[in-house]
Amino acid sequence: MSNLVPPHGAGSLKPLLLPEAERAEALQRAGRLKQVPLSSREVSDLFMLGMGAYTPLDGFMGEADWRDCCEHMQLADGLFWPIPITLSCTQDLGDTIDIGEDVALVDGETGETLGILTVEEKYSIDREFECSHVFRTTDNAHPGVAKVMSQGPVNLGGPVRALSEGHFPETYAGLYFRPAETRAMFLEKGWSKVAAFQTRNPMHRSHEHLAKIAIEICDGLLIHQVLGALKPGDIPAEVRVAAIDALTKNYFVSGTVLQAGYPIEMRYAGPREALLHAVFRQNFGCSHLVVGRDHAGVGDYYGPYDAHHIFDTLPESSLKTQPLKIDITFYCHKCNGMATGKTCPHTAADRLAISGTRLREMFASGESIPPEFSRPEVVAVLREYYDDPGRQ
Ligand SMILES: [Zn+2]
Numbered sequence: 056m057s058n059l060v061p062p063h064g065a066g067s068l069k070p071l072l073l074p075e076a077e078r079a080e081a082l083q084r085a086g087r088l089k090q091v092p093l094s095s096r097e098v099s100d101l102f103m104l105g106m107g108a109y110t111p112l113d114g115f116m117g118e119a120d121w122r123d124c125c126e127h128m129q130l131a132d133g134l135f136w137p138i139p140i141t142l143s144c145t146q147d148l149g150d151t152i153d154i155g156e157d158v159a160l161v162d163g164e165t166g167e168t169l170g171i172l173t174v175e176e177k178y179s180i181d182r183e184f185e186c187s188h189v190f191r192t193t194d195n196a197h198p199g200v201a202k203v204m205s206q207g208p209v210n211l212g213g214p215v216r217a218l219s220e221g222h223f224p225e226t227y228a229g230l231y232f233r234p235a236e237t238r239a240m241f242l243e244k245g246w247s248k249v250a251a252f253q254t255r256n257p258m259h260r261s262h263e264h265l266a267k268i269a270i271e272i273c274d275g276l277l278i279h280q281v282l283g284a285l286k287p288g289d290i291p292a293e294v295r296v297a298a299i300d301a302l303t304k305n306y307f308v309s310g311t312v313l314q315a316g317y318p319i320e321m322r323y324a325g326p327r328e329a330l331l332h333a334v335f336r337q338n339f340g341c342s343h344l345v346v347g348r349d350h351a352g353v354g355d356y357y358g359p360y361d362a363h364h365i366f367d368t369l370p371e372s373s374l375k376t377q378p379l380k381i382d383i384t385f386y387c388h389k390c391n392g393m394a395t396g397k398t399c400p401h402t403a404a405d406r407l408a409i410s411g412t413r414l415r416e417m418f419a420s421g422e423s424i425p426p427e428f429s430r431p432e433v434v435a436v437l438r439e440y441y442d443d444p445g446r447q
Pocket of ligand 1 (some may be wrong): 400
């Protein structure tokens with residue numbers, strides 16, 4: 056009997072990926088349909104729909120869902136949903152598509168056919184309305200805002216059948232797990248309370264401390280990596296995995312941690328995105344989500360604890376997955392150990408802080424990384440990566 060949290064708003068997961076046996080015929084049919092090119096964000100959302108991470112959505116949102124989602128963080132039927140999941144196209148293409156028509160969804164970069172959408176709605180949106188609600192800003196310098204502002208003027212809504220998961224299952228074999236699979240893994244381990252720890256970085260001691268706080272109060276921890284598009288300076292997933300393996304093997308109790316990755320592209324919507332992260336973690340079977348300082352933020356668009364506070368504003372039935380709100384973590388010389396902003400009474404000068412930029416400089420110049428900042432086993436993996444002359 057499963058004691059895991061149920062999927063969001065549904066009795067069972069709703070992966071939209073067609074069973075493999077039906078895909079070849081559907082792909083053939085898709086070849087004869089009008090082709091709608093998807094942006095990288097839309098592709099990542101289609102993959103999330105395909106794997107069941109966006110249960111119970113059955114495709115890209117229509118206008119009523121879009122509007123309620125922006126304004127009230129819910130779908131038109133009242134179900135909690137914090138960020139619109141939409142698909143756009145150009146005016147010219149939109150004009151040729153009839154309501155009720157099936158169109159092929161293709162990756163705008165690779166041309167691969169990824170799915171079929173039955174167009175139930177065509178509508179145009181007020182992009183500033185969306186951005187001011189979702190991102191709390193309309194500043195084009197915000198990367199999430201810039202994507203919304205540059206999308207096509209026509210939104211297409213309707214149910215989707217996904218036909219591919221792109222390169223993810225192959226590229227990230229052993230890391231790419233669908234919600235049904237993480238749930239099965241948790242059950243096999245006998246876990247009911249599982250915390251998700253979101254990361255797109257290798258884990259240093261501050262992350263280790265966050266992770267261990269979560270393990271203290273849960274049965275286990277899912278270290279859940281973002282596998283979507285990288286930013287310049289990001290460390291590739293396979294290096295992150297090796298670094299995290301080096302950490303967990305040496306410093307965690309065996310059997311308390313699992314690693315997995317998922318194909319989202321970050322929107323950097325700060326507090327709203329923290330809520331989306333909680334929604335799909337519920338689908339992955341996680342009862343808790345570690346929400347640290349400035350979760351999913353970018354620049355200084357959000358206050359450091361906005362992503363904590365937004366959970367307090369929700370009606371109680373919105374989410375089963377609960378936030379583990381944790382303050383900034385660090386090594387403090389006066390505490391003589393790891394601490395958080397909530398437990399350490401000392402000053403910034405007593406706390407060890409190394410920025411990502413500074414850390415890259417230290418690796419580049421061969422400086423030693425203090426063991427209070429990062430475990431030597433983790434440093435060794437990263438040093439090998441930074442020293443590799445073939446590295447891009
Ligand atoms: Zn201290």
